[in-house]
Amino acid sequence: MERLDRVTVPPPDEAATRAARAAGLGVYLRAFRARHCDDARASARPGRRRRRTLLLILLAAAGLALPAVATRLVGVWLGVPLLLVPFGALGWFLRRSFRPPPAGLRPDEYVYLYERGLVCPGEGGAARAVPWRAVTAMHQDVTRTHVNGCYTGTHYAYRLLTGGRQGVTVGGFLNEETVAGPADSQIRELAQIVLDETVRRALQPAVTALEAGERVAFGEVAVDGRGIALPSGTAAWERVRGCEWRGDGLVVVRTAGAGRWAREAKDIPDFPVFWTLVKELFPHAREYRR
Numbered sequence: 001m002e003r004l005d006r007v008t009v010p011p012p013d014e015a016a017t018r019a020a021r022a023a024g025l026g027v028y029l030r031a032f033r034a035r036h037c038d039d040a041r042a043s044a045r046p047g048r049r050r051r052r053t054l055l056l057i058l059l060a061a062a063g064l065a066l067p068a069v070a071t072r073l074v075g076v077w078l079g080v081p082l083l084l085v086p087f088g089a090l091g092w093f094l095r096r097s098f099r100p101p102p103a104g105l106r107p108d109e110y111v112y113l114y115e116r117g118l119v120c121p122g123e124g125g126a127a128r129a130v131p132w133r134a135v136t137a138m139h140q141d142v143t144r145t146h147v148n149g150c151y152t153g154t155h156y157a158y159r160l161l162t163g164g165r166q167g168v169t170v171g172g173f174l175n176e177e178t179v180a181g182p183a184d185s186q187i188r189e190l191a192q193i194v195l196d197e198t199v200r201r202a203l204q205p206a207v208t209a210l211e212a213g214e215r216v217a218f219g220e221v222a223v224d225g226r227g228i229a230l231p232s233g234t235a236a237w238e239r240v241r242g243c244e245w246r247g248d249g250l251v252v253v254r255t256a257g258a259g260r261w262a263r264e265a266k267d268i269p270d271f272p273v274f275w276t277l278v279k280e281l282f283p284h285a286r287e288y289r290r
Contacts (some may be wrong), residue, residue, distance in 0.1 A: 019128065028114050138158060251268065
């Protein structure tokens, strides 16, 4: 029972309800255990880690240099007690590092689903609403991990752009070959909703554009009824020798006389829509399931 209680997602608080109401998300449906992070916080995190590491190194150097200087200038009676400072700090750091995690989930470990979007809780009573109508592009990144040739789990990340290049990423880690436990991420269930909403938002406009003879762009690659446009040039579908979505997430397009173009699926915005159009326009497209 203690394990179950530790992973219970709390109901939406006042901040989440207020954010959902302001964004017009409609009725609350359910919660998912999945991590989330906005782009601004993710970009600032490496800098904070580097500054924290540098500070720890400087403090450690000062903590060891001070007793040595005190021993030489004053005597052992002062230098030896000063050694307690760095070793005491080391003990405090190790205790914090290996202490058991606090009960309950952090706000960045769960996501609320509403009729018309998501709400991502934040620290200090903050909450961010992500309406489906505000999403302009979705980038998916699914990576299977192996250790010594053995599958250990899959990382899922879905970045939702909501204007410009800024957005929010929801994701998680899950071992797909074991029965899901009460503490496991529910990212697979949430991912299916994100993919469905992406197709609902972008597929019909793309089909309408194709029927009108227009080209539909997905980052640096574009498709239309005549062919596929790659950075190396446009190839008619008759000259395409293969379109593959490999199990490692790599998308490979081979064309006659133009070689091979390859990009990771995460670099192709709205990838489910792109791949649906490719399979329709090039029936020999191959997909290697993970």
